[in-house]
Amino acid sequence: MLEAVTTVPRERFTPPNLRERAYENVALPIGCGQTISQPVVVARMLELLELTGSERVLDIGTGSGYHAALLATLAARVLTIERHAALTEAAGLALCELGLTNVELFIGDGSRGIPSRAPFDAINVAAAIGGPVPTALIDQLAPGGRLVAPVCEDPEQPDKQRLTVIRRSERGVSQALLDPVRFVPLVVGRQRAARA
Ligand code: SAH
Numbered sequence: 001m002l003e004a005v006t007t008v009p010r011e012r013f014t015p016p017n018l019r020e021r022a023y024e025n026v027a028l029p030i031g032c033g034q035t036i037s038q039p040v041v042v043a044r045m046l047e048l049l050e051l052t053g054s055e056r057v058l059d060i061g062t063g064s065g066y067h068a069a070l071l072a073t074l075a076a077r078v079l080t081i082e083r084h085a086a087l088t089e090a091a092g093l094a095l096c097e098l099g100l101t102n103v104e105l106f107i108g109d110g111s112r113g114i115p116s117r118a119p120f121d122a123i124n125v126a127a128a129i130g131g132p133v134p135t136a137l138i139d140q141l142a143p144g145g146r147l148v149a150p151v152c153e154d155p156e157q158p159d160k161q162r163l164t165v166i167r168r169s170e171r172g173v174s175q176a177l178l179d180p181v182r183f184v185p186l187v188v189g190r191q192r193a194a195r196a
Contacts, residue, residue, distance in 0.1 A: 001046050004073040010039065012094050013066035032084040034184055036064040037126060041163075041181055048148045048165050048178070049122045051075045058117075058140065060110035061126035061186065065091025065103075071124060072100045079103075079117055081110035083187060111188040113140040125149035127186035128161045133175075141168040150183040158185060 011022035013036055018028050027035040045067075051057070055075040059068045062082035068091065072078045082088045085107045092105050106114065111134065113123070118140035125137070128150045141147055145168050150161040163178045 001043065001051075001074065004046070004070050005039065005043055008066070008069045008073060008098070010036075010066055012098065013064035013069070013091070030064045030087065031090075032087055034063050034084065034087065036066050037183070041179075042067050042070065044179060045124060045126075045148045045163065046070055046074060048163065049124060049146050051122060055121035056119075056142075057122045057124060058110075058113060058120040059124045059126065060113070062088055062091050062105060063126060065094050065105075067124065067126050068103055069095055069098060069100055071122075072103045075102075075122065077102050077104075079106065079114055079120075081106040081108055081114060083107070083109055109187070109189065111186055112136045115140060119145065121145050123147040123149075125186065126183065128152050128158070128183040129164075129186050130155065130158060130188070133164065133166055138166055138168065138173055141166070143168060143170060150181045151177070153177075 011019045014022045014028050025040050027038045030036050051074040057071050057075045057078045059080035062080040068080040088105050088107050095103050119142035121142050130152050147166040149164050151164040152161045161181050163181050165176045167174045
């Protein structure tokens with residue numbers, strides 16, 4: 001996992017004017033009011049997904065495409081979905097330039113997953129879920145599958161979230177609440193995406 005983090009150039013996923021800050025351990029603006037996540041949090045989420053190389057992964061909230069690039073390095077196939085077309089376009093270009101051909105990009109609302117392409121061995125949610133993880137997403141996990149998402153526990157404090165891991169096994173679904181984190185919200189439903 002650390003090898004993937006060292007081989008994927010984060011500066012390729014930050015806007016040109018912020019490239020010299022690409023290796024700071026901070027989230028950075030990428031346009032459309034969104035951010036590329038903090039590297040240490042991305043690494044932690046990758047660790048929690050326990051990828052071995054054979055997985056089909058769903059990545060919700062493509063943003064810059066950096067997280068998707070790391071997932072593509074660690075798994076067999078990645079489907080990534082983003083509601084801002086301008087971000088998808090830039091992410092697609094960066095992924096293509098890095099030769100990561102095992103990523104499919106989708107534009108749209110990923111809050112309900114991509115049921116027509118389920119099941120997934122791993123689901124990575126890169127935006128904060130404002131309540132319980134939707135069953136529609138859990139239903140798209142293959143047996144043995146893992147989902148990692150920042151989940152807000154208190155609607156009064158939307159900026160405070162905990163990384164949550166959901167596992168689906170033969171015996172049912174288990175959930176663990178872990179590290180405190182801070183992500184932009186997962187926008188649910190038909191709200192129009194703002195322009196860059
Ligand atoms: N993974 C990204 C960081 C994502 S920030 C990276 O590596 O750069 C979260 C992203 O989720 C934002 O780009 C935001 O537009 C997107 N997002 C929010 N709600 C969404 C939804 N319902 N469907 C798809 N994308 C969504």
